[in-house]
Amino acid sequence: MTFLTIAIFFVLSFFGSVQPDSISLDYCYQQAYEHYPTAKNVELQKKITELNVHIANTGYFPDITINGQATYQSEVTEIGLSGGGGLPSISKDQYEGSVDVTQTIFNGGAVEIQKELERAKGEQQMHATEVNLQQIRSQIDQVYFGILLSQQQAKTINLLIENLEEQLSAVRSQVENGVLLPSQQHILKAELISARQDSIDNHSNIKAGYEVLSEIIGEEIIPKAKLVLPKEQPGYQSLHPQRAELNLFESRRQTLEQQRKLVRTKQMPSLAAFGTAAYGRPGLNFLNDDFHDYYIAGVKVRWNVWDFFNADREQQILKIEQQKIDHEQRAFQRQLNASLDRISEHIGSIKENMKRDREIIELRQQVVKESASQLKNGVITATEYVMELTRANQARLSLYINRVRLSQAKVEYLTTLGIPADGIR
Template identity: 25%
Template sequence: MKELLSFILFFGFCTAKGQITIDGCQEKAKANYPLIKQYDLIAKSSDYTISNANKAYLPQLSITGIGGYIFNGLPEFSVPGSTPGEKNKAQFIGIAQINQTIWDGGAIRTQKDIAKSAAEVEKSSVDVSLYSIRERVNQVFFGILLIDEQNKQLDILYDELKLGQKKVRLSKENGLAYTSDVDEVKAEMLNLEQKKIEFNYTRKGYVQMLSYLTGQQLDENVKLEKPIMVETVNNLSNNRPELSLYANQVKLIESRSSLNEVSLMPKVGLIGAGILIEPGVNFGPSKFNGFALAGLSVSWSTTGLYKNRNNKELDKIEIDKINNQQDTFLFNNKLQLAQANNEIEKQKAIIAKDEEIVKLKGNIKKSYQLMYDNGICAMNDLLSSMNKENEAIGNQAFHNVQLQMSIYNYKTISGN
């Protein structure tokens, strides 16, 4: 039942009109990548860290027990004229202290902010690592689409040659064609069959790679849906995960810098302490066994004053480093986007000529077909014109897929 449910979810998620989409495959590849488990681990780690910080408000109890042999003993006093009691060389001293924080200068709140910011940095880092999967899926997905277009044109040409083969055989039987003409058509058909075998094995390898990336077993004849062509990509904003990583890194440094302010604040709390001495200290008519006290505690350390200015400068330097990394990334990213946009424009310019080339190659083939039918040209010339027309049609389909791939490459570079 579990396996069946998993298959149904995948099939419904990755398919549209019975075909697998590139967006569905990218989501599946991301979910299948082992690094995805880091999200859950980061969330759990953050929860535990915050929970530990909250526990700082709980009463803190410390107990110390000291037992041993006293060589000289503790001082004792006796009433004049009385006989001192026998001294016990074995002594035990117990010390207990309990502290309850009332105000810690914002330390706990800052620690929780730091834990949350650190978790966001870790998640952003995972986002950056996972984003590279999109490019892999793009390459494999569009590789399959390119092979499918090539195979489609081979099938069209093969059917045309098969029909021509029947005509040539009939002409040969009527003494209007040579045996070599039949052989040339047959040889060309075998050549196409060879190309089909090569393409099919290459496609099989790509489908296996896509299966591995998505974690789902795909049939080698699986159909992929072509992405919807968009008119322009110039209005896309930059949503790369690296930008969120840099922003979260700055936020983490700002959270940590709050500790500088916390270190300047006094700490206020309640304190209780008790001391037990066994056997006690003899003070003549009375015996001292221990005491207890409770009250308000205030502590303040001047250490933060000496380091505060330097720590602020260090935090500023760290933020400047991150901003420099972001500027460098944006500079390189802008160059990549310019190259990707240039590739899109190039593909559009090439496609604009494809239709005219296909039309001209079709007219040339018709002319050779007419000449062959009238015995003016050889079969080899006709086959050559048929191959050139098929090549032009194949190039047109190839360029269309390349344009789609260039557009998706631009979207990937820009984080969309």
């Protein structure tokens, strides 16, 4: 490997690991699903399911058992003849090593049904894991928008600081010229110090938010990384739910269906061929006391009467389990619809508040502009000016916050549906 090749490799490795300048909500979802410990259970469950299917598939293979025994008995059968003599005696110590083979010929397709049952169980476990990941997504939403709200508040605080610094500079010259009292300058200084303290606290909250988000998604996000406000999703309220719970309900039904099929095989007789090959003494001919090999082969039918009658009861149990799943899904659907209705009302309320915020901001800006002129001319005090400036900034902050909350409410609606925030464009 040449020096140039090594250099190119390290350059590509460096740039490939650089974090994007802006972070989207879907990016956080993706990183959490890839790195969150619980998410790895999905791949582990796939491996477990694959192994269980292989185990079930061995039902097609013959059942092979190796046996061995050595015994000693206190007496054996002896056959004597009148006039003396008799058959050869049988040894009291007996030995046998054997191999038993049983090959199922017919069992109602139980093996293939068992394989499908294992697959259905695996799907059920994976969907259960996805349900848990749904909660992680809600946590990401809260932290993500918490950071955005704090950042909007930071912008408002910075604007307040700029206004106070501008007015403090103007008032300082007025005080030096004897037009205003020094107390007016002190009031503005105190408000400026308070605003800077709020800025420090707000910055600390933002930093803590980035740390929490980094911990959840398993990747360090630097505070300089910009969090992107999710784009407007047209027609989101007409989408159908794609929640993992719905998939879980369906996978549970599939599991019950395979269990019903497996129960039906119990009502059918099973047919198998068997054989035993052995070596020892005595063999099947107990009069032959020499070590020798022997075998036995045949066909057997098995039909358990109690399995036949209990199968109906097991079918009834599975039907009841099906009814329980139906009830649980209807209850879930009701809760889902109630949550969607609540969020829709919240979205409408935020939109109305934003309209009022814009009207208030326009009025407050005019008042602040007039107050600044009055403060310079000594008509009002610095306290009065600060009050008007604070009200204007509160109105502006309210609009910023409602804008973020509107986006948050729409994302919450999509999260409740189980749809990615940027999944439709």
